[in-house]
Amino acid sequence: MSFNIALSGLNAAQKDLDVTSNNIANVNTVGFKESRAEFVDVYAASLLASGKTKVGDGVLTADVAQQFSQGSIQFTNNALDLAVTGNGFFATVPELGSLETSYTRAGQFKLNADNFVVNSQGGHLLGFPVNPDGSSASVSLSTAEPIRIPTASGAPTKTSEVDVRMNLPAGDSYIAGAPGNFDPDDPLTFNNSTSVTIFDSLGDSHVMTYFFVKDDPNTNPNEWMLFAAVDGKPINLVDDSTVPPSATGIIGGNVSGPLQPTGGVGGARLTFNASGDFISQIPTLADGGIITEDFTNHLPNGADILQRVQIDFNLDPTGPNPNEPTQFASNFEVTALNQDGLAVGRLTGIDIGTDGLVRATYSNGTSQPLSRIAMVNFANEQGLTQIGNTGWKESIVSGEALAGEAGSGTFGTINSSALEQSNVNLTTELIDLISAQRNFQANSRALEVDNQLNQTILQIR
Known part of the structure; x- marks a missing residue:
């Protein structure tokens, strides 16, 4: 039994080392959320066993829980770099017409060949349709569409x-x-x-x-x-x-x-x-x-x-x-x-407000609202399923995706020309790494002692 206890300790220490190493490896990954290995003791006893003399059966990894605390904000010169301050995720789909929505905090967006706003993996950023005055026509995730920046010039207006x-x-x-x-x-x-x-x-x-x-x-x-x-x-x-x-x-x-x-x-x-x-x-x-x-x-x-x-x-x-x-x-x-007339205008820039409103500006002095970036939240963020590339999927544990506008309700605001850095504290992780190493060494020593005891018993004649 002592072998199994020491072995479970080794496994737990190894898991702790793996989680800490993964956090350190992603310290510069935009939108990354650190994880924490959570352990529970193992205690098994039958109905008639004496609980006063029962020794525990070791340790078990209960969960590798992600920590969705806010990462620091780094400012850039790209208007399509987006950072969420507060709660919420960006919603993306892998291709046009797809219903396979994934969620991310990494806001490194750019334009593809068709002028859609996409991330490094080609995921299309979703936004709510807007009225001419910039108000959202709908805030349902089912009506959200991939955001596209128009290539056409601003329409002229004849003088009246x-x-x-x-x-x-x-x-x-x-x-x-x-x-x-x-x-x-x-x-x-x-x-x-x-x-x-x-x-x-x-x-x-x-x-x-x-x-x-x-x-x-x-x-x-x-x-x-x-x-x-x-x-x-x-x-x-x-x-x-x-x-x-x-x-x-x-x-x-x-x-x-x-x-x-x-x-x-x-x-x-x-x-x-x-x-x-x-x-x-x-x-x-x-x-x-x-x-x-x-x-x-x-x-x-x-x-x-x-x-x-x-x-x-x-x-x-x-x-x-x-x-x-x-x-x-x-x-x-x-x-x-x-x-009151306007000449033909060419696209001169894209402005993204803290409320997620994407507005195109033209050389003739006009501007046009294009879309409002969809924000999504969950009842239990830690229940989201990781899919890699700093993305998550909805799960039964996380609850259904709740869509809304940035800056309203519990949703955070959006910072344009900014990126949210990893929330990994490198100093803390290095200390955790030392602690996990010591834990591994201690459990290895316990396993070695158990082996020596068994050898001693086998040598008795």
Whole structure:
């Protein structure tokens, strides 16, 4: 019996050495979780045996339990390096369409040839689908999909509105013959001008210029005419309430409605009071805008010719508004000139928030939410089945996978450009290694003594 006891001690010491050696070997493995050998004594007795004199039967390895304590965070320069701070695992599948989900804390991700986010073993990182505002459409693991970074450029947006704020100089001189002699190519026929870059439906840029002509102060005091041109070619300004969106070719001045035709170009009239406040405009819309005719004669590149641009002066009928134009005795000054169109954008970067939201940014200043990294937790982490490559599988002991968003509930947050290091404490492991070695030596000595006793007994005559 003493042989068996000593042998069980040797086996236990060897197991302890193996576990400690494995921890030391993986001290630099990203996402690795150290293990601990747990032992129990063996005690067997029959119903009628005397428990007072029963000696134990040795030791048994009860479990090699993984310790899921937090590892230290190491920061990197790769946005796809991810570290979880707190509870939770990344979920991956070996290939598209697979339901064989595995879980890991190792966040060394990269892009494969098809622009999917994968780890070193080719496992596809799963994420929840998101709405245009970035909120998760679903947080069920069954709806999670492999995350893919788009290669397409950001879609362009045609300009539909331009917001203008400026000061028109009250002291400007009236140009004889104005506004009837307006010519965009002759700077002597207008007082001031300013330009803004607008975009068509294909993302091509165009220069839209606004010309301001002071009207005759004897007949129309404190009034200015506004004209517009796209790429140097005049474009008519119309009243959206009287001219249908498809109207084209409004050139020459014979148009119904409040359009102010002058010199063959349809313009708009801006009126100020004696205090320099903006009080009215013709054409007048409910929201204070002035609309161009469609771009039939201005877009030769195949873009949407029905595009129309609203010029918004933020007219407030109730009184002066700081967003309105003014007519003060100062220089011509443009304080705001903003348009809502966008050029074609190329992918410039990927941002991953602490909540796991993956967002693509484009060169045209836009960004687009792509997915939200799925986080998974378990009732009993130590019950997970190890599969190698710092990965685990769900088991009966671990309980079912519980999916959710990073930073919500019991789930930890995600750090981009960071990796979670192994949670192995090398100093502690070296001390454990010495202890296991001493334990092995002691049990070896016990086995040797048992052998000597047996030899002594056999030599008795």
